[in-house]
Amino acid sequence: MSNTATPPISHVEPLRSPNDVIKALSIDNLIFGLDNDELKILLVKQTDPMHQGKWALPGGWIRYDENLRDAAYRLLEELTGVKQLYLEQLKTFGRVDRFPTERVVTIAYYALVSAEHYSLVAGQSAADVSWQSVNALPELIYDHAEIIDYGMKFLRHQVCHQPIGFNLLPEKFTLLQLQALYEAILNTKLDKPNFRRKIMKMDLLTPCNEKQQGVPHRAANLYRFDAEAYKHLTESGFSFEI
Structure with missing residues (x-):
């Protein structure tokens, strides 16, 4: 999709x-x-x-x-x-x-x-x-x-098996935004540490070296989805799984 x-x-x-x-x-x-x-x-x-x-x-x-x-x-x-x-x-x-x-x-x-x-x-x-x-x-x-x-x-x-959810996020997003997206689609609460560990382990996110701007809470780090990295990984037999 x-x-x-x-x-x-x-x-x-x-x-x-x-x-x-x-x-x-x-x-x-x-x-x-x-x-x-x-x-x-x-x-x-x-x-x-x-x-x-x-x-x-x-x-x-x-x-x-x-x-x-x-x-x-x-x-x-x-x-x-x-x-x-x-x-x-x-x-x-x-x-x-x-x-x-x-x-x-x-x-x-x-x-x-x-x-x-x-x-x-x-x-x-x-x-x-x-x-x-x-x-x-x-x-x-x-x-x-x-x-x-x-x-x-x-x-x-x-x-859960393809990174199609990333298409709904802005170009730069936080891990909390990513988790909220998956929770909305799956209609379930995900464990925050486990979700972040699993996502980061895939090496599909590139740090923007930037933080959120104008938020009332502690600014979080921003990331981008690396489509090229995903393409190379799938060619090597990588399986995306949430």
């Missing part, structure tokens, strides 16, 4: 008629956002009579003339206003009874971002859009709670 790739920018257009989409295949986007040391997920409130007032993952039907990833970007932007982030495919969900009255398979995409970097705008088929805490989800439609649960387990496994 890298932030370095440049995704295609979709153009927002009016929603197509049912004849223009594959009615048996849909997209659902799981956009996890870190917001003030709390992990949240982006949800949209439904407007259709069957689910009015309920929340859902931003998604919808795939057009016959578009690729899967393009559909994911388009739907995300149409419903939430969020664009220019990198999506990765998570899993296909196809339980027979997941959608009422007909068979629909959905392909889930996901991303982990800093929530504060994105402005939200509810699209024409969404009553509202907001970041919701993953620990206090509202009532969701279909099997979206199940999809989010799977996504959370996958995300927590990923951050």
